[in-house]
Amino acid sequence: MRSRYTEHDQEHYERPRRRTRPRTKDRPSYDDAVDGLVVTVDRGRFTLLVEDRRVMAMKSRPLGRKGVVVGDRVRVVGDVSGDEGTLARIVEVHERSTVLRRTADDDDPVERVVVANASQLVVVAALADPEPRPRLIDRALVAAYDAGMQPVLLLTKADLADPETLLSTYRSLGVPYLVTQRGADLTEVRELLADRVSVLVGHSGVGKSTLVNALVPDAHREVGHVNAVTGRGRHTSTSVWMLALPGGGWIVDTPGIRSFGLAHVRPERLIEAFPDLDEMTEECPRGCSHGTEEPECGLDAARESGAADPIRIDSFRRLLDARERSAEDH
Structure with missing residues (x-):
């Protein structure tokens, strides 16, 4: 069968193939990486303490969208001399304790x-x-x-x-x-x-x-x-x-703040910080937030029986209410 295009037609020539990197499961080992501590962050640049030197660094691409914040313990490669104009790379963030x-x-x-x-x-x-x-x-x-x-x-x-x-x-x-x-x-x-x-x-x-x-x-x-x-x-x-x-x-x-949003805080996490009160909520209905309006909350029973300090219960519930109030405090 005769080809539709001749050697003189532009469509005759093969289109260039897209260049792709070969896929591999191997990842850099970064055996030469050293430990650092992030002490400040400014517009995508990180100031680290590496031993007794201040080192400027950027986040490496493999970290993706993983955030790096003040207090993070990291591993860093590249020029860690701390000399003016040098820039190292953060390649790993150690697990955070808090x-x-x-x-x-x-x-x-x-x-x-x-x-x-x-x-x-x-x-x-x-x-x-x-x-x-x-x-x-x-x-x-x-x-x-x-x-x-x-x-x-x-x-x-x-x-x-x-x-x-x-x-x-x-x-x-x-x-x-x-x-x-x-x-x-x-x-x-x-x-x-x-x-x-x-x-x-x-x-x-x-x-x-x-x-x-x-x-x-x-x-x-x-x-x-x-x-x-x-x-x-x-x-x-x-x-x-x-x-x-x-x-x-x-x-x-930290910079002076006017608001402290608490959308991420769950009531069950908050009461765990008060073991004495947490123990009194074991019989609460499922989904109980332990707030003032909750029916059959164990904190109310503890108050009535005298098993808990009512002032302490009220103080805890004030913190619980802080999650619901506006972050602005005028």
């Missing part, structure tokens, strides 16, 4: 990992100037319990207001706390942070940057001021930074 998450809002399905591998969450709140905002404190505590981190309440500016009013709200939860003020001795704070990885969260203007500068003299974190009209602080920290403490341990300074 993950602190938040969502932008309570109806936002997208979780954002704030910090990895931290052991305690230090909620910094000013007793005045700006006024304390218990709703944000509640939400930060919920995030800490969900992440499996130890929450700590650190109250600043005690020279301006009596801390007892605020402490009475949280004492029944058993949350450890410290009270400090400008120029005060920070020995207890240093002991609290020693040999731990601690994340500092709080509204702008509560004194986080001042505290960080006192604990890490070469941190040089910018200090802001509180607006006399709105009572709100100005954002001075714009990214998450992990800083080594002179006496051992790390602190992670």
